[in-house]
Amino acid sequence: MVNLHGVVNTIRLVAEFPFVLRGIFGARSIKQSGHIHINTVNAVFHFKTCRWSFAARSNNKCESSDSRKERNVFHTHGNVSESMVLSERNKQHLSSLMKEKIIALAGQIHNDVVSWRRKIHANPELAYAEVQTAAFVAEHLRSLGLDVTTEVAKTGVIGLLKCNNSESKCVALRADMDALPILEANAVDYCSKNEGVMHACGHDVHTANLLGVASVLSELRNELSGTFKFIFQPSEEKIPSGADAMIKAGALENPKPACMLGLHVSPEIEVGKIGFHAGKFMASSDEIYITVIGKGGHAAQLHNTVNPLFAASEVLLELQKVSDAKKPVVLNFGKIEGLGATNVVPEKVEIAGTLRCFDEQLRFELHKFIKDEAAKAALRHNAKCEVNILQGYPVLVNDHETTAAAKLAAADILGEEAAIDVPQRMGSEDFAYYTHHVPACFFRLGVGNAAKGITSAIHTPTFNIDEDALKHSVAAMSWMAVKLMQE
Ligand SMILES: [Zn+2]
């Protein structure tokens, strides 16, 4: 005799299967886990309530004593899980094939990527003047068959790589293209030809790397899905920010990215390693300009003058108290100028400094506090005080899930020891603007090599990189983008 009750429940079970799977593994873990073992799933079907309970997690007891019904259910569950394990294995196999292809392609194009980096390095251009660099980028992206838009926010370039089912999802990748007003002191044959301008912050590396990633992924476009958006922006080094300008020009629309990646060279990290930090990673930065106004005159006539130097000293001592390692907050000054003489009290003193912190609300509270405290300190000397705060970049906040996925992908393709955790940095970076619109991960690429003597810091005339880093970065960023597209 057919056990009708058992059949009905089996049908219900199959109908509920997608929800059941979500319940057992969670939607994400189905995609992420490398192996799913049937015997780890300790699931019992409740016939009375038609609900799944999970003895291991919830300690619920099965109320049914009908062992035949339970057998039917476990039999059904076992078959489904086995086919799922098979398709998981299939997926893993395809995934590891894709990874091997990316490693091979990154190796094949490495010499090209190095030559692009050297070409860009030899021809550095300042913020919003990246004309030749942008033309080079656009030409390369077009040669790969990407849809290219130029002159975004003046010199920015956007390339779209549309793969299968291109509207399903978009992953964005960003590089900055501008150089710094520094006279290069490196004796290399690709030394800057533009005297007084140098790629001393590695944006030549970021640009060449992203061209490499575009080359790798476009080679695999028939095997990939979704759209990869390559954003090459102007002016990271100088306010107004190129990132902010790109966003205002619509770089994050049509299509809107689901997540975003960016990187920065780090000579203090050895080549072969990549540094990650989830959450608040880099500080906000604001420029602080203070003018202390007194009353100038002959230095001998003490009572006919209001000396702004004394007032400025008091302002500085008062504002020194703002820095706080626990929060952390840094308010520091690098310039004080009072153009008097031994016997001349100047009319005013100019002070300039920077404010860094990791909390947007605190940041704006501090702006008011600085203005109030500076005014009070100056007034104690009968001087006046004007504070002008030029807002720089916001706090860079790395999305936890995107960062975890990017780090996992880096470890997967470069080895566990390659993906390291790095601490918060007081430096700022305009990638921060993107992180306030899109879940994003900004990571640090190790380019230092103490054994080869490559240790110079960024923004110095002798900054350089171990170019082997480009092999790692092209492979890792390509694989991160592919994995994020699959999430
Ligand atoms: Zn820089």
Ligand SMILES: [Zn+2]
């Ligand atoms: Zn930089």
